[in-house]
Amino acid sequence: MHDSGNTDSGSTFGEKLRAAGERHGRLCVGIDPHKSLLESWGFENTIEGLAAFSTICVDAFAGHVALVKPQVAFYEAFGSAGFAVLETTMAALRSAGTLVVADAKRGDIGSTMAGYAEAWLTPGSPLEADAEGEAVTRKQKAVLAFLRSLYEHPEMLEKEQFKVFSPLLHGNVTGGNLKQLLEYLCKIDSERLVPQRLTGAVRIVDSKELLFPFRDGQQIKEIIGQTLAALASKEGTTLERVYALEVLNGTDVNGLARTASELYQSFGYDVIRVGNAAQTGVEHTVLIDRIGNEAVAKIVGQVVRCENIESAQIGDDHSGSETNVDFTLILGKDFNGYSVRQKK
Numbered sequence: 001m002h003d004s005g006n007t008d009s010g011s012t013f014g015e016k017l018r019a020a021g022e023r024h025g026r027l028c029v030g031i032d033p034h035k036s037l038l039e040s041w042g043f044e045n046t047i048e049g050l051a052a053f054s055t056i057c058v059d060a061f062a063g064h065v066a067l068v069k070p071q072v073a074f075y076e077a078f079g080s081a082g083f084a085v086l087e088t089t090m091a092a093l094r095s096a097g098t099l100v101v102a103d104a105k106r107g108d109i110g111s112t113m114a115g116y117a118e119a120w121l122t123p124g125s126p127l128e129a130d131a132e133g134e135a136v137t138r139k140q141k142a143v144l145a146f147l148r149s150l151y152e153h154p155e156m157l158e159k160e161q162f163k164v165f166s167p168l169l170h171g172n173v174t175g176g177n178l179k180q181l182l183e184y185l186c187k188i189d190s191e192r193l194v195p196q197r198l199t200g201a202v203r204i205v206d207s208k209e210l211l212f213p214f215r216d217g218q219q220i221k222e223i224i225g226q227t228l229a230a231l232a233s234k235e236g237t238t239l240e241r242v243y244a245l246e247v248l249n250g251t252d253v254n255g256l257a258r259t260a261s262e263l264y265q266s267f268g269y270d271v272i273r274v275g276n277a278a279q280t281g282v283e284h285t286v287l288i289d290r291i292g293n294e295a296v297a298k299i300v301g302q303v304v305r306c307e308n309i310e311s312a313q314i315g316d317d318h319s320g321s322e323t324n325v326d327f328t329l330i331l332g333k334d335f336n337g338y339s340v341r342q343k344k
Contacts, residue, residue, distance in 0.1 A: 013099075020066035020099055028067040028101065031057045031089070033074045036164070047081045050074075054089040062096035072104040144193060150186035157182055243300065243326045246273035250282025250330045259337055260304060260329065267303050272325060282332040285340045288312050291326050300327050305339040 033053050035045040041056075043049030054070075061068050070089060075082040090100050150156055156165070162179060173181055203212055213220050245264055249257040261271040286308045289297040297309050306329070334341045 016099060017066070024064060024066045027065050028069055029057075029061050029065050030103075031061075031068060031070040033071075034164075047078050047085065050078060050082060051085045051088075054085055058089055058092045058096075062093050062098050065098065067099045067101055068093050069101040069103050072102055144190055147185055147188070147193065148190040150182060151188065151190050154186045157186065242268065242270045243296065244270045244272050244324075245300070245327045245329060246275075246325045247271055247329045248273075248275055248277040248331065250277040250280060250285075250332050251335070252280050256331050256335060256337065260331060260335070263338065264303055264329075269300070269303075277330050282330055283334065284308055285332040285335045286310055286330050288328040288330070290328065297327065304329070304335065305342065307340075 031054065033050055038045050038049045038053055041053060043053055057068075070086060072086065075086040078085070086102075090102070093100050155161065157179060166178065169178065171178075203210055245261075247257045247261045247264065257274045257276070261274045264271050285304070285306050287297060287301045287306050287310070289309055289311045292311060294309075294311075297311075301307060301309055332340075
């Protein structure tokens, strides 16, 4: 929240608010330039339309009401250009002595969440990220924030609000089925949700782009099994925090470390370094436990079926590790691209 205004610059916000209320009444006017509102006023959903609508609001409200509350989400949807319009709008209101409350909270009602979704998830938007990993993580966070909003505000699924944000949800579940799914999800505490990422090969089938998970779906079973085991665990081992890994290729086969890192990301681990080990020709894959937690190390190793676990601190081995990580995975010749071949 941001409060401003030239009235009694040395006063506290409470004193300014009381003075403004005595002059103009206790009315706080919102500026919520979402797409449907812009269009109903004859403006396009563009930065020019946003600026024109905001100017009209400033002319109508500045110096006439106690507070004005612009909704940041609808400006953020236009990236830095939108923030520039917001800055101009707030400066004009302040110069007239009007108090400004910037509504920038996350996890809000449907229309506001739709604004944030448009800002961060729409392909081609000014805030779209280039890095795939960052984009996936950001989308996961946005989905969790949306589900948290559903949990806290189930009224979002009422007809009018549902119509606002449902067009922004893209997938193979639509219409009544989508609404039914969301009605179920809104009963789940989002704090108990664990985001996972499925990786695999993308293939074109009947002109449709489909994702085929690694190991013919076995990866999905393992992700679900490990997640359920963690949820059922009294200690909640893998859910206490996100563990940081580095994955190093100890062979001369290109791409192994990248493939393994994607597998670990699928299980929710934070892979902060992918590269080559100090030595090649490593025969057996090894997981180096740098936090001294044998129970967690076994769970981490299960992702690629690595049972060869060693305990060491950074610098105690010759892996080439230079990063402060929890675990280092060094891939050997027994790693076939998705798991360690078990000894017969």
